[in-house]
Ligand SMILES: [Zn+2]
């Protein structure tokens with residue numbers, strides 16, 4: 001089969017021939033119908049400092065956001081059969097460490113498998129995954145490929161209260177944009193979205209943001225205080241990883257509000273006025289990594305069943321897998337995901 005592999009350290013990746021994976025008893029073989037290019041894949045391609053710190057086991061097949069059809073099942077697989085269509089849960093828990101047993105398998109503490117990071121990924125004609133990482137869904141392939149990031153957006157929102165609350169979405173990449181639409185569906189009273197790109201701000205408005213803030217020309221803290229009568233926002237989702245934005249967020253929070261850290265931060269972080277603005281205000285500052293298995297997925301399916309989300313709007317363009325380098329170039333400023341088709 002054909003696959004995109006990161007062969008060695010440094011910038012780049014190769015389109016290569018590989019044997020089709022052989023499955024173990026608890027695994028399924030999935031024929032990849034569509035796979036999405038995530039910013040983190042672009043980081044792996046570009047060999048950024050964060051990626052350099054991850055000690056990727058090279059060579060490795062890249063990619064983790066995908067939809068496909070089960071074509072073969074291992075002897076112990078009970079819940080799936082050939083012909084089922086599935087999307088992939090990127091995090092593969094061990095299901096026996098203390099973290100898994102305590103109800104947090106998505107952040108398993110025991111050498112968790114991460115598709116495309118320490119086990120072979122979805123930029124390929126076929127991928128093998130354990131049954132526990134296959135989420136049955138029935139969607140057009142390109143839309144199925146963006147379910148994993150959409151579930152990430154949803155997991156971020158469930159870290160705080162949304163209904164009736166004022167939410168700041170800081171950064172309008174695909175997951176930020178998805179957060180805006182999901183927050184409105186979940187009953188947010190007001191969503192304020194930050195970006196520095198006009199196209200993304202326009203998309204944010206279209207998805208339901210009540211106020212968009214252009215970080216280049218407007219002061220985020222000023223706008224948020226004006227929009228909240230000086231109270232600040234109840235919940236902020238931080239997608240930029242920027243020290244400046246993170247400090248502005250701390251200043252924009254309502255007392256006892258919740259900050260959810262999602263953006264990649266690749267340098268030591270300095271927080272100004274931390275005691276006064278965060279500790280004494282009892283802010284909750286939390287991260288998220290992945291999606292709750294399977295609570296987030298169940299909630300996402302329920303929301304999709306309402307028919308209120310047009311998933312196709314998050315699919316910006318489609319390229320053949322062989323053209324992944326063109327896709328990487330095209331992905332820079334689009335308001336959504338680029339899809340690769342094997
Ligand atoms: Zn991703």
Ligand SMILES: [Zn+2]
Pocket residue numbers: 093094095096097098099100101105108109110
């Ligand atoms: Zn575990």
